[in-house]
Amino acid sequence: MPTCTEFASVRARFPVFKNKIYLNSCSQGALSDAVEASLLQHIRSWHEDGSPWERWVEQYESARASFARFIGAQPDEVAIVPCASTGISAIASALNFSGQRRKVVMGEFEFPTMGQIWLAQQSRGAEIQFVAAKDGRIPASAYAEAIDERTLLVPLTHVCFMNGARSDVPAITKLARDRGALTMLDDYQDCGTRPVDVKALDLDFYVSGALKYMLCPSGVAFLYVRPELIRSLTPTITGWFGQRNPFAFDVKHFDPAVTARRFESGSPPIPHVYAVPAALELLGSVGFDRIAEHVATLAQALLAGARELKIKIKTPADTRGPLVVLQMKNSEAAVKKLASHNIVVSNRMDGLRVSFHLYNTLDDVGAVLEVLQENLNLTVRDLGD
Ligand SMILES: Cc1ncc(COP(=O)(O)O)c(C=O)c1O
Known part of the structure; x- marks a missing residue:
């Protein structure tokens, strides 16, 4: 593992670790001193100047620029939205489902919001086809059977929120491209743990929130x-901040921005945008390649420990993290038991979710395993019979 002391000094910048072993970045990233300071900077500006909107709009553009840099894009190719659902809905509202290509093909590992937004387009002519998982994965070959000349879009989660399975993004986007379909990567469960290059991934759309591994509120x-797609898509979910010039205050014209800002709607989330450059700077100072390596080491250590304890694992064995999910008889009770030892994790269905980031250590993994070893009655065992 790369220089443990450096990771230990980063951990000291997250006060939650004074009292807890925090392993729940798949729900909410931990708060750093850097992000706290950025939020206080917003509060100070509000206290001191009342309504410094010019400065606040600069901050919003600075968040756009730093996120764009992080994913290998230009600021004009990025819209800032209050949540991933709003961004996905803006795109859905701009697509036409009345032609031959009206099918949306997605795996059953998508986060519910992805299914729900595209299912809602059925009343506009969309046809939705779900790709089934097998043995905890959805291989590219399963997508190959579903993506055809009638497929308009393939939404794809990078990492599944339920079991931590990682999609084969290059293979699935290539399949979609070869068959003329658009691709939308939902990176919410991975964004912040490794480098991202939307151009190299050849994506049409990329969506992510900042509250998990990007360590923002x-x-x-x-x-x-x-x-190339921006001007051809005219969202009907819109608002004044999506216009070419929001400050024209022109009620009688709909004149969408020529940049990706056209997919925005109303007043931007100013307090929150303050956090984005601060968080990305902190992550970048460690290095995204090194974070990815660190996270993979921790994920593999937990898998090895769980195997030794013969606990059934829901995450594919070759995982690089950040999310590892273990099968429980009673996942809620397991979360509570770990909480009683000051260990913060979460659960979805029968899975106990343990997620890793730059601030976690092999000792954290050991602490989880120790509690599970004492409470094997809560787990589903894999006794190989
Ligand atoms: C993979 C994934 N996509 C989307 C979301 C939710 O998106 P939002 O609440 O920002 O619309 C989540 C939240 O947990 C998620 O894990």
Whole structure:
């Protein structure tokens, strides 16, 4: 593992670790001193100047620029939205489902919001096809059977929120591209743990919120749109901040921005945008490649420990993290038991979710395993019979 002392000094910048072993970045990233300071900077500006909107709009553009840099895009290709659902809905509202291509093909590992938004488009002519998982994965070959010349869009979660399975993004986007379909990567469960290059991934749309592994508060998310597509998509979910010039205050004209800002709607989430450059700077100072390596080491350590304890694992064995999910007889009781030892994790259905970031250590993994070893009655065992 790369220089443990450096990771230990980063951990000291997250006060939650004074009292807890925090392993729940899949729900909410921990608060750093840097992000706290950025939020206080907003509060100070509000106290001191009342309504410094010019400065606040600068801050909003600075959040756009720093996120764009992080994903290898240009600021004009990025919309700032209050949540991922709003960004996805803006795109849905701009697509036409009355032609031959009206099918949306997605895996059953998507976060519910993805299913729900596209299912809502059925009344506009969309046809939705779900791809089934097998043995905890949805291989590219399963998508190959569903994506055809009638497919308009393939939404794809990078990492599944329920079991931590990682999608084969290059293979699935290539399949979609070869068959003329658009791709939308939902990176919410991975964004912040490794480098991202939306151009190298050849994506049409990329969406992510900032509250998990990007270590920001809720209320800010991002939508990247391939530049060649931006002007051809006119959202009907819109508002004044989506216009070419919001400050024209022109009630009688709908004049969408020529950049990805056209997918925005109303007043931006100003307190939250303050956090974005601060969080990305902190993550970038450690280095995204190194964070990815660190997270993979921790994920594999938990898998190895769970195997030794013969606990059934829901996450594919070759995982690089950040999310590892273990099968429980009673996942809620397991979360509570770990909480009684000051360990913060979460559960979905029968899965106990343990997620890793730059601030976690092998000792954290050991602490989880120790509690599970004492409470094997809560777990589903994999006794190989
Ligand atoms: C993969 C994934 N996509 C989307 C979301 C939710 O998006 P939002 O609440 O920002 O609309 C989540 C939240 O947990 C998620 O895990």
